[in-house]
Amino acid sequence: MGYLAPLWQLTVSRFREQLRQPEVLFWVFAFPLLLAIALGLAFRNRPADVIHVAIVAGPGADSLAARLDAAGGFDVSVLSTPAANDRLRSGGAALVVEPGTPIVYRFDPTRSESRLARLATNDALQRASGRHDVLTTRNRTVTERGSRYIDFLIPGLLGFNLMGTGMWGVGYSVVDARRRKLMKRLLASPIRRSQYLLSFIMARLVLLGPEVAVLVGFGAIAFGVPLRGSILSLAFLSLLGAMCFAGIGLLTASRVQTVEAVSGLMNVVMMPMWVFSGVFFSSENFPAEMQPFIKALPLTALNDALRAVMLEGSSLAALAAPVAICVAWGGISFAVALRVFRWR
């Protein structure tokens, strides 16, 4: 027997086992779709929101309310002081206005909708009281494909899913085979260790194509998420991401003997990337001092590259830095895993 026949049989066996576990198919295919649908619905682009303002009852309150109503775009309630404060605290109102001289705006400046409400309310009241703009301006509104939340989300979910399936697909299977002594039994057969480890990665790659196609296709059909770069670039990045996280999964599982322990360890490894790597919101939200650390995470690099290809139509040549980060993570993890791997 040559090198390929055992490798093929090992890969096919692993692949068959995966297909025969409905839960595997759920996590690989259904879960990211459900997540995309749910988040797509929650953050769909809506018509401009009305601004909720609470006015504290007292002399002048009704006249303020009338002026805001006349300006349009405001939902105004006149309430007692405690009721208005409750409204502000619970998020039912973005701003509390206390009539008098001067008029007092009460709001939390860390809430962006409150800052917006303060600006809009002040603007409406000033105009109603006779202020004139000194510059002539005009608005032209656009809703462009590629800059909506769902456009941001789909490449992020793709990276997120490549990480999850890569880590679990390899890590869990390795530990399971070790626990049930299947690994030891295979090593008692004339196979090369590299054949055995490669079979995990190859079986992982078989599911990769459908996995990427389903998520990207769903995004395009259901939400019109664009793919502006080449399909080949997307395929290359997906493959790179899958291999990178397969390597990290292999390292994570290289010495662990129980499924419980490896589950915990995987979550520890993946947790920072769920938070920092810009899956659900931009990693730019974190302070500048943290950015070098965040940029060095493999999922950040992968997500940045996927977004650049899908949304901006970047070529791979322009993405050398994130590609290099993924190659380094995957390659180093794989090399270390081979050295420390526990075969029994």
Next chain:
Amino acid sequence: MAPAIRCRALTKRYKDVLAVAGLDLVVETGECFGLLGPNGAGKTTAVEMIEGLVPPDGGEIEVLGLRWNRDEYAIRQRLGVALQETRLADRLTVLEVIRLFRSFYRDGHAPEEVLDVVELREKKDAWVEKLSGGQRQRLAIACALVGNPDILFLDEPTTGLDPQSRRQLWDVISTFKGRGGTVVLTTHYMEEAERLCDRVAVMDHGDVIALGTPRELIASLGADHVIEFVIGDGADPPPEETLASLPGVENVRHDGPRHSLTVTELHRALPSLMAELQRRNVEMTELITHQATLEDLFLSLTGRHLRDE
């Protein structure tokens, strides 16, 4: 021709336990060699070192005249291994598992042929997780046989199986041996060792304490029968010296009210024992005689039962 297996001064230590303590063994080509001993005697460690799965701390191993450090792949092509309690892939079918293992070997049997040998043909499309314990063991042996090995290693192949499954497995092993194959078997069932093995090494605390054919080993007891009897509650048993002085009695042992005599001439020892008990007016509540077995040998060598632990 080199023996199938030769090992010299093999040692293995796990933390503060000396699992194998300077083991010397030679297994000849074509014989069925049994390692007999209680759990923890070091049988599995010894076999896994010979199989090249556990590196020894010291000593030398030659398998088929080859060394593990130089010829690992070549040796593996010629070994068939069934480990203790391996759970092969749950959601592959029996035939798929055998095909997988067949793909590793240069020469070997057709998977369907091996299915017939282990009598699993009607289960060939069943998932492994649906098999009974006996069927799983036969599948494990099928995987070991499919590469047409020169040496078959079986680590406690029948532990936990019902008598019928056990007999089925014995038939498979006998057939393999009948075709000239070498078998190395660990077990803690005496019956299995006596039935299958040409030679048996009795192991305890990591070393061989007796070695020979089952018949030789039993003969080394100096007696070929065992009488076991139990004295009724409250009765005073005869003193050990009295029992030992009865005609034909070689050895006396007791475990609470249960007494056991190893004897050479059952036809003389038994009547005199009955007479002695009658004279003392002691009543027996139970009496068994059987031919001496390896279990009796182990008991006489160590004072412990094989399956105590």
